[in-house]
Amino acid sequence: MSLWKEYLQPQTVQEAVEALASAPPPAIPIAGGTDLMIDLQQGHHAPVHTLVDLTGIAEMRALEIRAGQLFIGAGVPHNRIVESALVQEHAQSLVESCGLIGGPQVRNSATLGGNVAHALPAADGMIGLLALEAEAQVASPSGRRLQPLHELFLGPGKTALKADEVLVGFYLPLIKAHQASAFCRVMRAQGIALPILNLAAWLERDGETIRAAQIAVGPSGPVPFRARQTEAFLAGKVFSAETIAGAQETLLAEAKFRTSAARATAEYRRELVVVLLKNALSTAWERAK
């Protein structure tokens, strides 16, 4: 009858992985739990026997520069990301996307790892991260591996992480001169209030030219979407109204939007995505001066 029977609080990643592998099943990890608790309470998640709480693992709460990269532990809550000077310097899109999630109470608990592991195609924090070419560190019983972020998603709500694997954290390239990112989203205020579209853009500037761009959009398709063709189109172009218009066209051609009942039609999403692309690119462009 109770939502769970065993609550384990490992101190290390090793302990957590072992607990997931050996505790009475079903055993699942819990980080902030802001989504998971509700899903369990409302019966949207199958009952579990064991919850393995990851928030006591120091390594997963680290936020630091490591070997020339920015490491953000998967257990770092959103508020720390938003307030971190390091993230503000190196990953503005992540600051903006994490700052829009919930209120301060939710941001104090909800973690970036949870946002990614939940594998929803339009989670704000995850989209903000996806445009930054982040790599995920995954721990499994057989050891640890680094994996490009986009490989972690199989479908809406379906993660590529195995039941006995734990997301340890994310490695992000440090921002160099003339690189910057930005994040925008549109909510639907009426009735079922949910974000209907979000977009993150990263770019590198070379004078008046876009040297390279990275763009993530959600929701477009069953998994978080990287707009590779639009990125290719932008690379090497002069930043101008025509370039933006061309990028908008390319994005519309490659993104796949669908209609979700009581939220937004595919047509509305197509209208919005061009606005968001322009806004995010322009903001990043200004920041990359």
Next chain:
Amino acid sequence: MKSKGLFKRQKVLLKIVLRLRTALRSGRKNGENMKKTQLSLTVNGQNYTLDPIPGEILSDLLRKRLHLTGTKIACGEAECGACTVIMDGEPVLSCSTPAERAHGKTITTIEGLAKQDQLHPLQTAFIKHGAVQCGFCIPGQIMTSYALLQKKPRPTSDDIRHALKDTLCRCAGYPTIENAILAAAESLETGQAVAEPQIPASATQAATVGTLKVRPDAVEKVTGSAIFTDDLIFENMLFAAVKRAGVPHAFVKKINVEKARQAAGVVRVMTAADIPGENIHGLVTLDWPVMVGVGERVRYVGDAIAIVAAETQEAAKAAAALIEVEFELQPVISDAVQARQEGQPQIHEKGNLLKHIKVRKGDPEIGFAQADVVLEHTFHTPAHDHLFMEPECSIAVPEGERMLVYVGSQIPYQDRTQVAAALGWDENRVRIVGQLMGGGFGGKEDIAGQIHAALLANATGRPVKLLFDRQESLLVHPKRHATQIKVKLGAKRDGTLLAAKTELYGDTGAYASLGEKVLTRATTHSAGPYKIPHVHADCYAMYTNNPPAGAFRGFGVLQSAFAFETMIDKLAEMLEIDRIELRRKNALRVGDETSTGQIMRESAGLVECIDKVEAEMKRLVGSDKLLFENSNVEYSNNESPNIDLFKARPVPGAEHLIRAWGFASAFKNTGLGGGADDTSGAEVELYEDGSFQVRSAAAELGQGLVTVMRMVVAEELSVAAEQVAVLVMDTDLTPNGGPTTASRQTYVTGNASRLAAKTLREAITATLAERYDQPPEKIHFNEGSVRVNGHSLTMQEVYKEMKAAGKNPRVLYEYHAPETKPLGQGGDMHIAFSFATQAAEVEVNTDTGEVRVLRVISANDVGRAINPLGLRGQVEGGVVMGVGQALLENFITKDGMVVTDHMSRYRIPSIVHTPEITPIIVEDPTKDGPYGAKGVGEIVLIPTPPAITNAIYNAVGVRFDSLPVDQEQLLWAMEENKRELLS
């Protein structure tokens, strides 16, 4: 019980296994096990060591194990912030935090904020500024604010809005909450007392009436000691759950409760067959079954099939889920228009038509023939949920031959009647013990769990608590009526209104509730607060298979005002007449006749509302640089008669954002009217210690009636307001105050309290006159004492004198409002009307269709501002709720199934949706109101939606004829307009 033991054993075994495993694998030293055997935490400075309970949530640990019930549960789905506590310095939602995570942590709850009975400045500021209304969200608001001040001792308004973004308040005192936080921050920094709020007193303030007084229940509400129904625990108490139909229309073929009966912890399962009394209830029409029995008809998804009482809440819910029901499904009636069509199934014996309501004045065809312009349009408004923060809770407690029902109810005496009928008892055997109510707004007038709890308590002989979770609340209680309203309007070229014809369809759902009354109000107000010689209105109040619709703040007038005020703006545009002037020209004034044939003899403050809003708009727009930057219009500060107040203007540097103002007026009756005997009783008593108590079974739902009652009694007896205690909502201890609905309580219970106090004063005067052998006019009540013949008597001494003279210092007064006439008979249908005008400024994002409301000016003619602090809360809360109903709220059903069945799906405004609000109080007194006052609870909300939709039209040329404004539709309509312009 057995299973519990078994489970414990498993746990012990598992623990050993785990320990071994960990020890073996990682070779760790000792007891640092992953599974905590003890839960140690510090709460409000006190250390606790507890046994972990599998599956326990932090809020349950705090509320149920530590009895810290100040932490509230309003949604249970991490949406509203009411359950916020501070854990290691950070605010967290205790409703979605596993209790075991609190191990080793330090937690502060609302109970831990005051030190040695010294309130924290935040608590003081919330009280002083009137930020406390129903009080249910207040612990969450204060704890979230407290966390903010820890990080930012001097927050800006933006900081506050950011921090409180997801901490919801349905009374919507967001501006006062913000002001309170700013004042507290200042006090904390300077060490000075918390600054007073900047709220003007009544223009005609007396000693107490019209001055700023705090609520009698404010201190409890800011310290967490305020007790709401779910905070009560009785010895030996059972918990109830209800098996709901889950289908919108069907006949029940079979009910199998056997599995539920056998389930662990279950004490009793009941169906319709087990009801000792009447299986029917209802406020006006008895049409709502207590439970639907075998062979009977299910009319909506929330219909009760069976009820369960068990030892725990979880056991009761689990057992209810085991009840099997076989249905014979019937075709679903999903809206009012369909319900009236030929060949539709008839939901009730009398058919689908609850009532055809008619207004007849003159002959509109004559008016249309004389008119220079005639326009016609059809509007739609959706159902709305009240979303009061406190979900419904009833506790029934058997006591000898009687049944006590603890509940926060808007109509305690009708609860008593309905509970007694279901038990088959004389109603004197039932006592409703009113509890603090975490908001009502009309949604706590009908029976929720009162009868079910009483039936189970009667059957088991034990106390039974029935608490709705948010989902059940959304599913079960009556909503605002969804409507379709057709308006035909004829006018002369100069703007004189000649004729109006309206046709309304109202969806009253499965049961009547107050549907007939609500839709009568919608109909009689459907031609607006204007003088029109020819008016016909026809309303069809229809039963459907949707959740019932009943009372909701605005009571039908919100819907018809949206339709009519949109039409008035269209007419102004068509005739090229200023839209303010058009309203002023036709506004009801003293001497004019309403659509129902009532002559306004006095207290018609609409023109003053219009004038004052226009003046304030000129002041704001006149100083608004945006308007003039791109135009050649000259203006001198504050004196710009020629500027277009409604001109659309892009935001410089962000040309895709267009701003404009919109305007709307409204009126709303005070009191039941329509021939009903509008009565309230109040009792005032002087106690031995010199204090007074005023009592009435009128309901306090956060609106501030208790403050009004104590203020009028203090005024009449010339004592300090703090010297008057208030008791409400108890059918044994307080006289019947009637329903708390129709903006009536300040008027009727205000008058009953005033007259009871006045009569007591006269009795005291007579006694002292005799005792001191003085003429009564020589006896003076003054600042808490009575002067007679050179003596000054304290109220304790007065008490003694009364007792010595054999007089009981207690007066019961039953007040009857002036007589009214039923609809159709002409004359006074209502005792008074409140009037209002609002102007709203919106900003439309032409790229996305998003709309923000920036500023609202709200002028309300309330007769007399008895309680200006409470009035401020009503005005602000009304505007914010109006913003919600214009832009956010939509209670969606599909084929009778509820789509918006969680708080996360039914969006209400938060502090980020709150515009800057300028309240203007107009006081055009009504003769028989207490000190001239009339109702205010509803009028404050009614003009907001049309003011907003009219503003959207003025900004971007798109008119909305349905609510809420849909941003996607708005975007398409703007693009369509652009295409038309280009072609």
